[in-house]
Amino acid sequence: xxxxxxxxxxxxxxxxxxxxxVYLDGDLxxxxxxxxxxxxxxxxxxxxxxxxxxxxxxxxxxxxxxTSGRRVNRAxxxxxxYEELVIRRRALISWAEQHxxxxxxxxxxxxxxxxxxxxxxxxxxxxxxxxxxxxxxxYVYARDNDLYLTYVIIxxxxxxxxxxxxxxxNDPMMKxxxxxxxxxxxxxxxxLGTSAIMANEVFVxxxxxxxxxxxxxxxxxxxxxxxxxxxVLSRKSYEQHAVxxxxxxLASRYDENDALMYFDDVKVPWDRIFVFRIPTxxxxxxxxxxxxxxxxxxxxxxxx
Numbered sequence: 481x482x483x484x485x486x487x488x489x490x491x492x493x494x495x496x497x498x499x500x501x502v503y504l505d506g507d508l509x510x511x512x513x514x515x516x517x518x519x520x521x522x523x524x525x526x527x528x529x530x531x532x533x534x535x536x537x538x539x540x541x542x543x544x545x546x547t548s549g550r551r552v553n554r555a556x557x558x559x560x561x562y563e564e565l566v567i568r569r570r571a572l573i574s575w576a577e578q579h580x581x582x583x584x585x586x587x588x589x590x591x592x593x594x595x596x597x598x599x600x601x602x603x604x605x606x607x608x609x610x611x612x613x614x615x616x617x618x619y620v621y622a623r624d625n626d627l628y629l630t631y632v633i634i635x636x637x638x639x640x641x642x643x644x645x646x647x648x649x650n651d652p653m654m655k656x657x658x659x660x661x662x663x664x665x666x667x668x669x670x671x672l673g674t675s676a677i678m679a680n681e682v683f684v685x686x687x688x689x690x691x692x693x694x695x696x697x698x699x700x701x702x703x704x705x706x707x708x709x710x711x712v713l714s715r716k717s718y719e720q721h722a723v724x725x726x727x728x729x730l731a732s733r734y735d736e737n738d739a740l741m742y743f744d745d746v747k748v749p750w751d752r753i754f755v756f757r758i759p760t761x762x763x764x765x766x767x768x769x770x771x772x773x774x775x776x777x778x779x780x781x782x783x784x
Contacts, residue, residue, distance in 0.1 A: 487626040488533035489526035498706040517717035548624040555588035556623035582734040585675040590629035607761040615754035630679035632670035633687040655696040673739035690759035700755035709746040
């Protein structure tokens, strides 16, 4: 068994000082953990890790990784029976209670999505066994490091009357532009990147339907937020304009901050690619999320 402790707020905050390229109002942000536009919300999210690392909550919030032995958040747990399913639900509810359900993209959101997808690994294996194996290996890596993932799965708005082929050079959407023995190069924009500024890695996929000939857009992968070429363009910060926690109790600490992500010839290694040039596989990917947990909690605090 590893002696590595449960991930806490300090570990997470330190991991965010990684040189990522986050832009706000055209300016490059040096460090999201101390910038006035993001600081409180980032620390609120990090506080979830302190909650799970508290010895009082450790059994509720974490389980032992079958590969590393480290205790990690139960969002990564694949239940094998009813009791484990109940325990996992209690953990996610407990986390949601810490933010009154107002952090819709807390760390358990994508962890649950990835875990749910990999419980149906056979769906990916039917399309491409190599990509399915890469996805499983990534799940193990993300789980054992208890990573905070964000995602971008929709495209920027364009002329809907035209296909991507008709748009040609005016197409802003991320797509495959090159490939070699080391990996695949992608270029273009994806959205919505909620919580991107406070996440460790970004999961990229394609939620919208693709035509059979749009294979260059049919790709799914995950990369670190500081990978060369990735530019994170943050929307206006509500936190930055919040007067106080009293006057702005939500914006001052729960602003997860959406962001457009531009992939400026980002090179993605093959072992990080989970779907490649198969539009039907891209469409079949997303089936499970943790939304129900926050929807249970929000009514308790007067939110729909």
